[in-house]
Amino acid sequence: MSELSDLIADTSERIFHDLGDPQSVINSGDGGWRPPLWSAIEEAGLSRAMVPEALGGVGIPLAVAFDILRIAGRHAVALPLAETVLAGWLLGRGGISAPDGMIAVAPTQRHSRLSIDDRGRITGRCDAVPFAGEVSHFAVLAQNGDAGCHVALLSADEVAVDAGHSIAGDDLGTVICEATEPLAAAKVDGLTQDSLMQFGAVARAMQMAGALEALLDMSVQYAQERVAFGRPISKYQAVQHNLARMAGEVAAAVAIATSAAYALEQGSELDEAVLIEAASAKIRVGEAAGEGAAIAHQVHGAIGYTMEHPLHRFAQRLWAWRDDFGGEVEWAERLGRVYASKGGLGMWPTVTAA
Amino acid sequence: MSSAIQFDPVRLPEEAEALRVEVRAFIAEEVAAGTFELGQPGRAFNLAFSRKVAQKGWIGMTWPKEYGGQERSFLERYVVNEEFLIAGAPTRVHFTADRQSGPVILKYAPEEIKRKIIPRIIAGECTFSIGMSEPNSGSDLFAASTKAERTNEGWRINGQKLWTSTAHQADYMIGLFRTSPPTSDNRRHGLTQFLVDMKADGISTRPVYFPDGSHDFNEVIFDNTLIPDDHVLGEIDGAWKQATAELAYERSGPERFLETIQVLIALIELIGPEPDSRAAEGLGRLMAQMFTMRRMSISVAGMLSAGKEPVLEASLVKDLGTIWEQKLPALARDLAAGLPFDRVGRAEFQKTLEHAIRIAPKLTIQGGTTEVLRGIIARGLGLR
Ligand SMILES: Cc1cc2nc3c(=O)[nH]c(=O)nc-3n(C[C@H](O)[C@H](O)[C@H](O)COP(=O)(O)OP(=O)(O)OC[C@H]3O[C@@H](n4cnc5c(N)ncnc54)[C@H](O)[C@@H]3O)c2cc1C
Numbered sequence: 057m058s059e060l061s062d063l064i065a066d067t068s069e070r071i072f073h074d075l076g077d078p079q080s081v082i083n084s085g086d087g088g089w090r091p092p093l094w095s096a097i098e099e100a101g102l103s104r105a106m107v108p109e110a111l112g113g114v115g116i117p118l119a120v121a122f123d124i125l126r127i128a129g130r131h132a133v134a135l136p137l138a139e140t141v142l143a144g145w146l147l148g149r150g151g152i153s154a155p156d157g158m159i160a161v162a163p164t165q166r167h168s169r170l171s172i173d174d175r176g177r178i179t180g181r182c183d184a185v186p187f188a189g190e191v192s193h194f195a196v197l198a199q200n201g202d203a204g205c206h207v208a209l210l211s212a213d214e215v216a217v218d219a220g221h222s223i224a225g226d227d228l229g230t231v232i233c234e235a236t237e238p239l240a241a242a243k244v245d246g247l248t249q250d251s252l253m254q255f256g257a258v259a260r261a262m263q264m265a266g267a268l269e270a271l272l273d274m275s276v277q278y279a280q281e282r283v284a285f286g287r288p289i290s291k292y293q294a295v296q297h298n299l300a301r302m303a304g305e306v307a308a309a310v311a312i313a314t315s316a317a318y319a320l321e322q323g324s325e326l327d328e329a330v331l332i333e334a335a336s337a338k339i340r341v342g343e344a345a346g347e348g349a350a351i352a353h354q355v356h357g358a359i360g361y362t363m364e365h366p367l368h369r370f371a372q373r374l375w376a377w378r379d380d381f382g383g384e385v386e387w388a389e390r391l392g393r394v395y396a397s398k399g400g401l402g403m404w405p406t407v408t409a410a
Numbered sequence: 411m412s413s414a415i416q417f418d419p420v421r422l423p424e425e426a427e428a429l430r431v432e433v434r435a436f437i438a439e440e441v442a443a444g445t446f447e448l449g450q451p452g453r454a455f456n457l458a459f460s461r462k463v464a465q466k467g468w469i470g471m472t473w474p475k476e477y478g479g480q481e482r483s484f485l486e487r488y489v490v491n492e493e494f495l496i497a498g499a500p501t502r503v504h505f506t507a508d509r510q511s512g513p514v515i516l517k518y519a520p521e522e523i524k525r526k527i528i529p530r531i532i533a534g535e536c537t538f539s540i541g542m543s544e545p546n547s548g549s550d551l552f553a554a555s556t557k558a559e560r561t562n563e564g565w566r567i568n569g570q571k572l573w574t575s576t577a578h579q580a581d582y583m584i585g586l587f588r589t590s591p592p593t594s595d596n597r598r599h600g601l602t603q604f605l606v607d608m609k610a611d612g613i614s615t616r617p618v619y620f621p622d623g624s625h626d627f628n629e630v631i632f633d634n635t636l637i638p639d640d641h642v643l644g645e646i647d648g649a650w651k652q653a654t655a656e657l658a659y660e661r662s663g664p665e666r667f668l669e670t671i672q673v674l675i676a677l678i679e680l681i682g683p684e685p686d687s688r689a690a691e692g693l694g695r696l697m698a699q700m701f702t703m704r705r706m707s708i709s710v711a712g713m714l715s716a717g718k719e720p721v722l723e724a725s726l727v728k729d730l731g732t733i734w735e736q737k738l739p740a741l742a743r744d745l746a747a748g749l750p751f752d753r754v755g756r757a758e759f760q761k762t763l764e765h766a767i768r769i770a771p772k773l774t775i776q777g778g779t780t781e782v783l784r785g786i787i788a789r790g791l792g793l794r
Contacts, residue, residue, distance in 0.1 A: 296788035388694030
């Protein structure tokens with residue numbers, strides 16, 4: 057890729073490694089790693105990677121911005137980075153400047169809905185919003201009946217959050233708005249809740265692809281070091297084949313996630329091709345997440361099943377991320393209906409047109 | 411970091427998509443003209459069809475112009491290949507030569523041999539078979555014992571190849587024969603690749619039938635067969651060095667996941683435009699999996715056309731792809747079982763399904779088994 061993308065990748069890698077390394081996070085025993093990591097992320101401009109140039113962004117190509125999330129996934133970064141990046145994009149669509157600090161997006165599930173009334177007040181309930189309890193702002197998408205979608209910026213002080221935790225122990229909550237006055241709002245033509253679901257799905261696919269890459273490296277390395285019956289376990293064919301299978305899952309995840317990110321960069325989120333890429337990515341990467349985490353655990357034996365080992369930081373986030381912005385089943389139903397509508401002979405032209 | 415595995419997003423270039431339109435029109439014409447029937451599985455042997463493909467310039471299309479090729483890109487070839495697979499086009503006459511044998515000859519044969527054979531492949535009139543496996547040498551290729559002995563007239567071949575697809579229809583075989591014993595420090599040493607004219611004296615071919623009674627497999631017996639000196643391909647005793655790059659081509663093409671695709675097409679017809687949630691979910695997963703494999707396969711094709719040797723990536727595509735195409739019939743069967751029996755398209759689906767279920771077992775054996783492939787992947791990961 058280009059020099060810019062290399063530079064951004066190197067910067068991201070260095071920040072996440074130096075300040076968010078999973079083993080150090082575990083060893084620290086508290087959340088003390090969070091403020092310095094977040095400051096470094098903000099200072100490097102990573103959290104504003106999708107803010108349009110006109111609104112003060114630095115004009116990073118979309119696929120490169122998505123790649124930051126893959127690199128964050130390689131370190132199991134447990135801060136609302138993906139959320140704040142997505143917020144930059146969403147607010148940007150409405151010409152609204154993204155404030156500094158952590159921003160969550162909502163809705164993150166297809167069944168959740170926010171509506172905006174004629175006086176611009178927002179009402180509704182969004183389930184399972186990642187980091188809802190930690191952010192200072194929300195970037196939301198709200199519908200005005202059939203009249204289209206609005207993008208709005210809300211202060212966290214103005215909404216009610218029923219806080220809980222994801223399977224990874226990260227903040228996850230229900231957001232409730234009752235005639236909430238937004239800080240800013242704008243109607244955006246051609247934007248739908250699907251657009252947000254697709255962007256979110258691809259963001260999560262990239263994070264998961266990164267986490268899977270890290271798990272594969274970790275597992276291969278461990279297999280080479282761990283000795284049983286007088287030989288490194290990497291010499292046993294059963295272990296080799298498990299890791300080969302895992303490599304296939306990781307490869308599939310990386311291939312489809314980066315392909316979908318590229319599709320979002322090149323196309324409009326209303327294109328059927330983009331829907332197909334995003335849906336395929338969330339489904340296939342979600343499947344890989346389940347398989348990959350399971351094999352990583354198997355290869356590691358008991359040591360991987362401990363608090364002190366970093367494996368769980370990746371595995372648990374894979375399990376959490378695959379549920380955000382629609383899980384495999386939901387996207388598969390959606391995608392299945394698209395292909396069914398094409399008929400047997402229409403399937404292939406649909407694939408090649410994407 | 412995991413930069414060891416590389417799958418960059420690659421899109422087919424405009425000229426490849428333009429070619430796709432041409433290929434689809436050609437297929438439609440040939441189906442209308444009765445040359446073949448759409449959706450037939452198994453790549454039938456059809457000389458008339460291969461000649462027409464040749465007239466289009468689509469056999470050996472990436473090869474040098476000086477031998478009659480078109481020097482078109484590997485990604486353009488990819489498009490022709492996948493369109494023929496989806497249509498179930500009868501490409502058997504030229505398939506192996508176009509994919510594997512032609513490139514081997516271009517790389518390793520002496521000049522006169524290239525000039526004699528390559529144009530015939532390109533004309534669609536020359537079929538190749540691959541003579542590697544033997545009764546006691548399958549996964550362990552380096553156990554091959556069919557002998558080639560140097561004499562004054564050339565090389566004398568004695569022994570037996572087995573499982574040789576298309577040998578009964580082939581003009582040539584690329585055979586792997588033992589020219590020296592293995593050495594104590596390299597058991598791969600001592601095998602040489604030869605070009606074998608199947609009409610030579612001392613070659614007899616006997617059918618070995620598939621379980622459904624069809625004939626593709628053969629046993630090929632060599633009884634003092636003479637092969638001229640200029641039919642040696644590459645280094646004597648050093649065939650093992652010639653394998654790797656070719657395998658990247660052989661492992662990653664669309665035929666590595668589209669072999670049972672007719673079942674999916676028939677399933678979509680059976681499901682109809684308004685699926686219930688079970689059928690929709692099942693179909694959606696299958697499509698996401700297939701779509702991902704195609705992206706991976708195109709990514710490898712992109713690396714190959716950029717002159718790289720993505721051996722690990724190609725092996726990963728083949729492993730995932732063959733496992734998927736093997737499972738597809740079973741998954742399709744399950745989904746179809748949830749639909750009303752009297753659906754339109756049931757009989758067609760059932761016929762396609764049964765064929766796919768019957769051929770499924772071979773998909774993870776031919777061209778190297780899953781176990782062997784995973785060994786190669788493990789080596790690529792640095793585990794052995
Ligand atoms: C449809 C079809 C077409 C074919 N066409 C051709 C052709 O045109 N030309 C040609 O030369 N050959 C051809 N073959 C043969 C094919 O290459 C061999 O079948 C294949 O390489 C496996 O060899 P084998 O059948 O002797 O099985 P074996 O090598 O005996 O293997 C039997 C089982 O043992 C496993 N196994 C073997 N070694 C190991 C190991 N080290 N570790 C773990 N497991 C192991 C295998 O994976 C397999 O499951 C074809 C095969 C099929 C099915």
